[in-house]
Amino acid sequence: MTPDLECTDLVKRFGETTAVDNVSFSVPPGSFFSILGPSGCGKTTIMRMIAGFLDPTSGDIRIKGGSVLDTPPNKRPVNMVFQHLALFPMMTIAENIGYGLRRQKMPKDQIARKVDEALDRIGLPGIGGRKVDELSGGQKQRVAIARCMVLEPDVLLLDEPLGALDLKLREHMKVELKALQAAFDTTFVYITHDQSEALVMSDQIAVMNAGRFEQVGTGQDLYYRPETPFVAGFIGEANRWKGRIDRVEGKALQMRTDSGLAMQATAAGPMTTGDTAEIFVRPESIRLAASAEALSGFDNQLQGKVTSILFNGAASRVLVQDDAGETLEVTLPQSGEFDALKRGDAVHIGWGAAQATCFKGAI
Amino acid sequence: MRSHARIGFILLLTPLVLWLGLLIVIPHIDMFLISIRERISFGVYETSLAQYEKALTEPLYLRTFWRTAVMSVLATAITLVIAFPVSYYIAKMAKGRLQQVLFMLCLIPFYVSELVRTFGWMILLRETGLVSTLLQWAGLADQPVEMLYTDATMMVGLVYTSMLFMVVPLVTTLESLDDSVIEAGYDLGGNGVSVLREIIIPHAMPGIVSGCIVVFMLSLGNYLTPTMLGGKDSLWFTEMIYNQFIVRSNWELGAAFGFMLLVLSSVIVWGMLRLTGRTLQETMG
Numbered sequence: 157m158t159p160d161l162e163c164t165d166l167v168k169r170f171g172e173t174t175a176v177d178n179v180s181f182s183v184p185p186g187s188f189f190s191i192l193g194p195s196g197c198g199k200t201t202i203m204r205m206i207a208g209f210l211d212p213t214s215g216d217i218r219i220k221g222g223s224v225l226d227t228p229p230n231k232r233p234v235n236m237v238f239q240h241l242a243l244f245p246m247m248t249i250a251e252n253i254g255y256g257l258r259r260q261k262m263p264k265d266q267i268a269r270k271v272d273e274a275l276d277r278i279g280l281p282g283i284g285g286r287k288v289d290e291l292s293g294g295q296k297q298r299v300a301i302a303r304c305m306v307l308e309p310d311v312l313l314l315d316e317p318l319g320a321l322d323l324k325l326r327e328h329m330k331v332e333l334k335a336l337q338a339a340f341d342t343t344f345v346y347i348t349h350d351q352s353e354a355l356v357m358s359d360q361i362a363v364m365n366a367g368r369f370e371q372v373g374t375g376q377d378l379y380y381r382p383e384t385p386f387v388a389g390f391i392g393e394a395n396r397w398k399g400r401i402d403r404v405e406g407k408a409l410q411m412r413t414d415s416g417l418a419m420q421a422t423a424a425g426p427m428t429t430g431d432t433a434e435i436f437v438r439p440e441s442i443r444l445a446a447s448a449e450a451l452s453g454f455d456n457q458l459q460g461k462v463t464s465i466l467f468n469g470a471a472s473r474v475l476v477q478d479d480a481g482e483t484l485e486v487t488l489p490q491s492g493e494f495d496a497l498k499r500g501d502a503v504h505i506g507w508g509a510a511q512a513t514c515f516k517g518a519i
Numbered sequence: 520m521r522s523h524a525r526i527g528f529i530l531l532l533t534p535l536v537l538w539l540g541l542l543i544v545i546p547h548i549d550m551f552l553i554s555i556r557e558r559i560s561f562g563v564y565e566t567s568l569a570q571y572e573k574a575l576t577e578p579l580y581l582r583t584f585w586r587t588a589v590m591s592v593l594a595t596a597i598t599l600v601i602a603f604p605v606s607y608y609i610a611k612m613a614k615g616r617l618q619q620v621l622f623m624l625c626l627i628p629f630y631v632s633e634l635v636r637t638f639g640w641m642i643l644l645r646e647t648g649l650v651s652t653l654l655q656w657a658g659l660a661d662q663p664v665e666m667l668y669t670d671a672t673m674m675v676g677l678v679y680t681s682m683l684f685m686v687v688p689l690v691t692t693l694e695s696l697d698d699s700v701i702e703a704g705y706d707l708g709g710n711g712v713s714v715l716r717e718i719i720i721p722h723a724m725p726g727i728v729s730g731c732i733v734v735f736m737l738s739l740g741n742y743l744t745p746t747m748l749g750g751k752d753s754l755w756f757t758e759m760i761y762n763q764f765i766v767r768s769n770w771e772l773g774a775a776f777g778f779m780l781l782v783l784s785s786v787i788v789w790g791m792l793r794l795t796g797r798t799l800q801e802t803m804g
Contacts, residue, residue, distance in 0.1 A: 207706060230705045242703035246721035255717070259708035307707065 158221040160185045160343040161206065161234075161311045166215035168201050175201040176212075177367035183311070183345060183360070188337050190354040191347045193364030194390070199347040202364075203313050206345065207236045219310050230259075235304035236313040240320060241296055243288045249275075249299055250284030256307040274302040277339065293321050297329060298336075305340050314346045318353060330356045351391050355379070363387050383424060385515040388436040395439065395484045401431045401514075409514060411435055415480040420455035421512035433514050439473055440487040441511035444494060445504045454506030460484070462501045476505055547781075554774035570775035580759065580776075587756035588783055590670070591738040594677040598685045598734050599727065601678065606689035607719070611698070625686050633680060637747045640676055641667060644748075668750030676744040681737050685730040692726030693719070728795050732788050739784050756780055 159182035168176040175198045183189040191199045204210040206217055208229030216223055224232050235256075244252050250271050257267045275281050278298040283291070291299065297317060304312055314333075318326045334357045337344045348354050354361045355375040362372045363386070371383045382388035389396070399413035404427055411419050411433055421435045445451050448459070460478040465488065472488040474497065486505055488494060497503070557569040574580045609621045628636060643649050644666040654660040666672055696719065704714040720727070745755030756776065763773030 207702075209702060228705075229702075230708050230710055236703070236706050238699040238703055240697065240699060242697060242699040244700060244703070244718060246718070255704075255709070256707035259710075259713060303707065 157185065159183055159218075160187075160220060161189075161345060162218040162221075163202070163206070164216045164218075166202065166205065166217065167213045168198070168205060168210065169213045174367050176205070178215075179364075179367075179369050180215075181362055181369065181372060183343055185343055186341055187359040188334065188344045188346065188357055190358040190361045191345070191364055192351060192354040192361050192390075193347075193349065195349055197364045198367040199349075199364050200315060203236070203315055203345070203347050206311070207234055207313055208232050233310040234313055235307055235309040236315065237300045237304060237317045239315045239317065241300040241317065243296060243300055243303070245288050247288070248284065249286050249288065249291070252288065252299060253284075253303045253306055255303065260307075270306050274306045277305075278302045278336070294325050294329060294332075297321070298332075301333075301336060305336075305342065309342065311343045311345055312340075314344060316348050316350075318348070318350070326353075333357055355391075363390060365390070382436070382513065385434055385436070385517075388513060388515065393439050393485060394436040395442070396437075397435045397482075399433060399435070401427055401429050401433055403429055408509060411514060413480075415482060417458075417478075417480060419512065420509035421514040422510055423514050423516075425516060427514070427516050431516050433516050435512050435514045437507055437512045439485040442484065442486045442505050442507045444474065444476075444486055444489065445506070448504050451504055451506035453508075455509040456512065457504065457506040458484075459502065459504045462497060462499055462503055464499065465497065474503075476503060478505075550774045550777055553770055554778050556771060558771065570771050571779075573772060574775050574779060579754075583754045583756050583759055584779060584783070586754070587739065587780075588787065590674070590677075590755075591735055592787070594674055594681065594738045595731050595735045597674065598678045598681045599731060602682060602685035602689055602730070603723075603727075606686050606693055609686070610690045610693035611696070611701075622690065625683055628679075629683055633743055636680070637676060637744055640672075640679070640748060644672060667748060668753070670749070670753050673745050673749035673753050673755075676748040677738050677741060680741065680744055681734040684733045684737060688726040688730040688733075689723060692723045696722045724795060724797070728791065728797055731791060735787065735791070736784055739780065 162182040164180045166176055166179045167174065177198075179202065181189075191202060193199045201210060205212050208224070208227065212225070217225060219233055224234075244255065247255070250268075253271045253274050254267045257270060262270075271284060272281070275284060278301065280295060280298060283295070288296065288299075300317065301312070318329050318333075321329060330353055333344075333346075337357075346354070346357065355378075358375060360372060361375060361378055363370045363378060365386050371378060371387045373381075378387055378391045382391065388394055397411070397413040397415075397417070397419060399411045399419070402410040402412050402418065404423065407423050409421055409423050409427060411421060413419060413435075419435055427433065443451060443454065448457065451457050458476075458478045460476045462474055463477045463483065464475040466473040466475065470490060472490070474486045474488045474494075476484050476486055478484065484505065488497070554570055555566055555568060556564040557567040559565050574584075605625070609618055609625075613621055641648070645651070646663040646665045646667075648666075650666060651660070651664045654664055655662070700718060700722075701714060704718045709717070740757060741755070742757040742761065745753060746758055749755060757780075760773050760776045760780070763769045763776060
């Protein structure tokens with residue numbers, strides 16, 4: 157099956173700086189593809205190249221198999237939902253949604269019917285006569301999507317469209333966007349710096365850093381099997397130790413941290429004794445216990461003092477300072493066992509080597 | 520507390536009331552009273568509409584009146600057509616320093632008095648002027664060319680004088696248009712013409728209307744440019760007012776002319792607002 161969108165060896169330079177550095181990816185039809193990265197990593201540049209507002213320095217962009225490099229933005233079968241939505245404030249909602257259809261010279265009655273259908277589809281029937289500024293943030297969001305979707309594009313680009321919404325609405329819109337994508341059955345390419353948006357909605361996520369794709373995969377891949385230290389640090393939370401490799405046996409290894417601890421971990425990629433390396437352990441992979449006996453099954457064990465309890469409902473954390481003086485973040489189990497835990501308490505913590513990922517080279 | 524606020528309000532309002540009252544309302548009432556009287560003999564006056572009758576029946580007066588109106592509308596339209604691309608370039612396409620420099624370039628001619636600027640045009644366009652000399656040197660003309668004292672020259676002067684007053688409101692409104700809205704216009708299939716018609720012009724409408732009103736009023740009330748560049752062949756209504764007041768000491772007729780001009784500008788501005796479906800409040804606020 158031809159992918160809906162395919163970029164090969166895409167490069168974009170602005171003078172001396174390389175904003176997008178040799179990026180290749182393909183998006184299968186009907187899927188939700190996210191590009192996730194910190195601000196300034198080049199994700200917006202990729203999107204603007206796909207939409208046609210920027211020309212790539214080199215490389216190719218193909219939509220449904222055909223190169224679109226020579227197609228101007230107004231002729232490309234892609235539409236874009238802008239960061240601040242860019243609804244036309246001088247028009248009513250119906251005129252906004254009908255704008256693209258008017259450009260296609262569709263007869264008036266047909267436009268009116270399509271606009272009504274689109275409004276039904278986004279769950280806002282009968283608001284066609286209203287002005288843009290009479291709508292709430294979430295409604296504008298849906299209108300912006302409907303305005304693109306009436307044109308039945310091959311690919312819909314979304315440029316951090318949830319950024320301007322408040323937290324509650326953003327949570328709600330995540331679910332809604334996914335539902336809209338399923339309803340319209342169109343390929344969505346979504347860019348964001350918010351990992352939770354990407355993880356919740358996407359079929360595939362590309363993590364981008366400094367103009368390159370670090371890793372492309374499902375949310376689970378990125379979270380549980382990060383391939384680079386950047387991905388391990390960017391997706392989810394992680395405790396980190398830097399050090400030098402003591403010994404390696406296949407995937408299993410032991411690293412001596414800079415503070416002198418010996419740690420068991422699993423290697424991501426080939427590694428040899430003496431390499432500098434970094435270990436990542438997620439707070440939820442660390443087991444908290446009152447006594448050392450309860451942790452006997454774990455490869456790594458430490459003891460320390462509770463320095464702070466960060467209560468955040470189900471995502472509550474405890475900060476534990478180990479004997480070497482380093483502070484670790486540990487997830488606080490909500491089973492009631494540690495309800496009495498308070499600052500200054502002595503605790504034991506432990507985690508398995510399989511949960512500790514070790515990357516070569518310290519960053 | 521309330522009485523304090525009241526006193527403050529009155530104090531703030533006083534300069535405005537004084538300005539409006541002493542400089543605008545009272546002179547206009549006086550002017551109106553002068554315009555509706557007729558001199559019967561030395562020191563004897565009678566109330567009548569004779570001045571307005573004279574103004575509306577004398578072909579020279581009436582022709583000049585309409586000519587001034589039509590030419591002012593034309594000058595406004597030409598100014599808009601020239602200023603719009605200039606403003607669009609300054610507001611949307613020029614970036615950073617270039618933008619400031621271009622805006623300054625529009626502003627700098629206005630540091631000089633209008634009289635000097637108009638003399639500048641005369642130096643360029645007179646028979647022995649720069650343009651005429653250049654044309655002869657290039658062999659495009661075999662004798663000195665007089666380019667002053669025509670309607671076209673006067674129009675050039677009027678447009679030049681008004682340019683800034685159109686560019687400033689246009690740049691301000693165009694700058695407030697988000698670039699992504701224009702991009703969205705293209706992204707959804709629009710071309711240059713439809714984006715201009717459906718997005719840029721509707722957005723710039725408040726600037727267009729307020730710019731047009733200011734330029735129209737300035738042109739209509741302009742005295743210097745038509746007198747210096749238009750000469751005798753292109754009579755402007757303000758020249759006739761001046762003549763009645765100063766040259767002929769006929770204050771009654773001059774006042775009547777003044778009132779006709781006031782009514783004319785009010786009607787045309789009102790018509791302009793009606794045509795674009797805007798209120799004065801929206802345009803000025």
